[in-house]
Amino acid sequence: MVLNYPGGKRFKVKEDHERIHRFHPNYGNRGMTLEEDLNATNEYYREHGIAVIHKKPTPIQIVRVDYPKRSAAVIKEAYFKQTSTTDYNGVYRGKYIDFEAKETQSTTSFPLKNFHEHQIQHMKQVIEHGGICFVILRFSSLDEVYLLDASHLLIFWERQQSGGRKSMTKQEIERYGHYISLGYQPRIDYIKVVESIYF
Amino acid sequence: MVLNYPGGKRFKVKEDHERIHRFHPNYGNRGMTLEEDLNATNEYYREHGIAVIHKKPTPIQIVRVDYPKRSAAVIKEAYFKQTSTTDYNGVYRGKYIDFEAKETQSTTSFPLKNFHEHQIQHMKQVIEHGGICFVILRFSSLDEVYLLDASHLLIFWERQQSGGRKSMTKQEIERYGHYISLGYQPRIDYIKVVESIYF
Numbered sequence: 001m002v003l004n005y006p007g008g009k010r011f012k013v014k015e016d017h018e019r020i021h022r023f024h025p026n027y028g029n030r031g032m033t034l035e036e037d038l039n040a041t042n043e044y045y046r047e048h049g050i051a052v053i054h055k056k057p058t059p060i061q062i063v064r065v066d067y068p069k070r071s072a073a074v075i076k077e078a079y080f081k082q083t084s085t086t087d088y089n090g091v092y093r094g095k096y097i098d099f100e101a102k103e104t105q106s107t108t109s110f111p112l113k114n115f116h117e118h119q120i121q122h123m124k125q126v127i128e129h130g131g132i133c134f135v136i137l138r139f140s141s142l143d144e145v146y147l148l149d150a151s152h153l154l155i156f157w158e159r160q161q162s163g164g165r166k167s168m169t170k171q172e173i174e175r176y177g178h179y180i181s182l183g184y185q186p187r188i189d190y191i192k193v194v195e196s197i198y199f
Numbered sequence: 200m201v202l203n204y205p206g207g208k209r210f211k212v213k214e215d216h217e218r219i220h221r222f223h224p225n226y227g228n229r230g231m232t233l234e235e236d237l238n239a240t241n242e243y244y245r246e247h248g249i250a251v252i253h254k255k256p257t258p259i260q261i262v263r264v265d266y267p268k269r270s271a272a273v274i275k276e277a278y279f280k281q282t283s284t285t286d287y288n289g290v291y292r293g294k295y296i297d298f299e300a301k302e303t304q305s306t307t308s309f310p311l312k313n314f315h316e317h318q319i320q321h322m323k324q325v326i327e328h329g330g331i332c333f334v335i336l337r338f339s340s341l342d343e344v345y346l347l348d349a350s351h352l353l354i355f356w357e358r359q360q361s362g363g364r365k366s367m368t369k370q371e372i373e374r375y376g377h378y379i380s381l382g383y384q385p386r387i388d389y390i391k392v393v394e395s396i397y398f
Binding site: 046049051052056057059060072073077078079080084089090095098129130131 | 245248250251253255256257258259271272273274275276277278279283284288289290291292293294295296297321324325327328329330
């Protein structure tokens with residue numbers, strides 16, 4: 001399946017935020033995507049020997065590659081593919097860690113359209129195999145981040161499939177999820193929550 | 200770092216092997232790459248509820264994307280990036296599994312240039328965090344496959360860095376590694392070996 005990247009959003013050129021921060025040094029955390037914050041957090045975890053967790057590369061279907069003489073291969077035609085798994089995985093204290101991270105502009109609920117069927121099936125499999133599986137949800141306008149165990153997401157997903165609401169309410173996330181306090185280093189200290197609820 | 204894909208090899212269009220098999224239905228396993236065999240094996244493991252292990256997508260540095268009206272986004276310029284981790288990871292019986300897979304045409308030794316410094320550092324980290332980490336090595340001309348725990352690879356790597364030989368001998372791999380018997384389904388049953396040596 002070929003699609004705009006990801007979930008219909010446009011691909012962001014990486015340097016955008018660097019440019020923002022160069023010209024607005026006091027811009028702070030605003031404008032950083034959840035992905036950037038989690039990449040920085042994971043880097044912090046690796047550098048400090050806390051956990052080894054990486055974001056998986058974006059899957060690409062390559063159609064045409066040129067091999068110019070004396071320089072690097074250039075991909076000339078390729079398409080974004082839908083991921084069949086979640087975006088982040090790795091190891092913490094020997095256990096398998098697996099999660100997806102999404103953000104919403106809504107202040108009252110989290111739309112389930114942020115996830116797709118393949119990811120839900122993957123989460124089910126990870127749970128069945130004893131892995132630690134969750135989602136990190138950011139309410140961007142409120143700058144609030146929650147960790148929700150995948151088992152709860154699966155229940156909300158089933159509710160939707162039975163004709164129920166197409167989102168989780170913020171109250172539900174507050175009740176079944178865990179608030180992650182935000183900091184400077186690491187920015188989103190989700191391992192502290194993982195440690196407290198899974199170990 | 201931008202490079203030809205991977206380790207100087209050219210990118211293979213996926214359909215090649217499908218075409219070979221369509222015209223040569225008795226072609227059997229010959230000509231299948233190690234990656235194809237492992238992907239089929241991992242699919243078998245997932246479908247049979249044995250383990251959840253995926254190959255990570257090839258990391259790509261995207262430079263230019265076109266958004267034609269009414270059709271999918273097209274990547275018009277991109278480059279292969281070097282991976283900072285191993286290619287395969289996932290979960291088996293709750294434990295984190297992480298490995299790299301490589302093949303050689305040599306019948307007597309396995310060149311260490313098949314691995315790069317980033318991957319070696321990643322393997323070290325995984326071991327430190329209690330993950331199960333190994334390499335799957337295929338001697339293609341002999342159709343022999345071995346699983347070698349990463350701790351042994353690290354010793355051979357250090358030997359090289361101290362001015363020692365630039366490869367592991369086949370005898371060393373036979374001694375410190377574990378032979379994986381090849382089959383039809385799954386093709387490379389490495390989890391059987393993982394079960395016997397790590398659990």
